[in-house]
Amino acid sequence: MSLLDKVFQLIQSCREGLYWDFKECAYSINGDFVHDVLCMANSLSGCDKYIIMGVSDPKSGCEIKGLPKERKTQADYIDLLRNLQFADARPEIELRTFIFGEKEIDVLIVYECSLKPFYLTKQYEKVLPYHIYTRTLDSNTPKDKSADFGVVERMWRQRFNLDLPPKEKFEKILEDIPNWHIDVGNEENAYYEPSPEYQIVFSRPLKSRPARITIGKN
Structure with a gap:
């Protein structure tokens, strides 16, 4: 399914959910944008x-209102996030524009990432530092609150792949190349620093051998 089809399907649902939200207007208050992105990025x-901006909320029937020509661009949003002080990783976003009839709407994509929880270390407007915001069903954590402990624990477990079966966890950590290290004094082994029990043993490829044919007697 294309993104356009998915967005149209969400609009037709006439409701908001765990991974989508409607805004009738583009963001004019930067703090609201930051708060919404954090809630979405930490969604489970x-x-x-x-x-989805340019669409009224469900109480108004999710009507496509459209957006004015003068509004924030993708570069504006990315620059805003780049200048904030996050704990470590920051959410990745992309802005896409679609035309319905003669009306333009913007769709801000907050990409799924296992590096949850995302949070600030310095207050930005009314978005508080060291507060973990998330989205529950169709509702965001208020700016003066923090997500429930159990939800935050699930985020950390997801970050460290603690809920995955060993095989799937190993497939994930193989992609984390910077954290793999050659064992000092033993160049035949590499270990994964966050979980040293995961190791790779190096070996030389076996030389090809000619096929052996055995002829038996009846």
């Missing part, structure tokens, strides 16, 4: 999230 939905 397991998929990409969508903030």
Whole structure:
């Protein structure tokens, strides 16, 4: 399914959910944008999230209102996030524009990432530092609150792949190349620093051998 089809399907649902939200207007208050992105980025939905701007909320029937020509661009949003002080990783976003009839809407994609929880270390407007915001069903954590402890624990478990079966966990950590290290004094082994029990043993490829044919007697 294309992104356009998915967005149209979400609009037709006439409701908001764990990974999508409607905004009738583009963001004019930067703090609201930052708060919404943090809530979406920390959502436990397991998929990409969508903030659909130019569509009224469900109480008004999710009507496509469209957006004015003068509004924030993708570069504006990315620069805003780049200048904030996050604990370590920051959410990845992309802005896409679609035309319905003669009306333009913007879809802000907040990409799914296992590096949850995302949070600030310095207050930005009314978005508080060291507060972990998330999305529950169709509702965001208020700016003066923090997500429940159990939800935050699930985020950390997801970050460290603690809920995955060993085989799937190993497939994940193989992609984390910077954390693999050659064992000092033993160049035949490499270990994964966050979980040293995961190791790779190096060996030389076996030389090809000619096929052996055995002829038996009847």
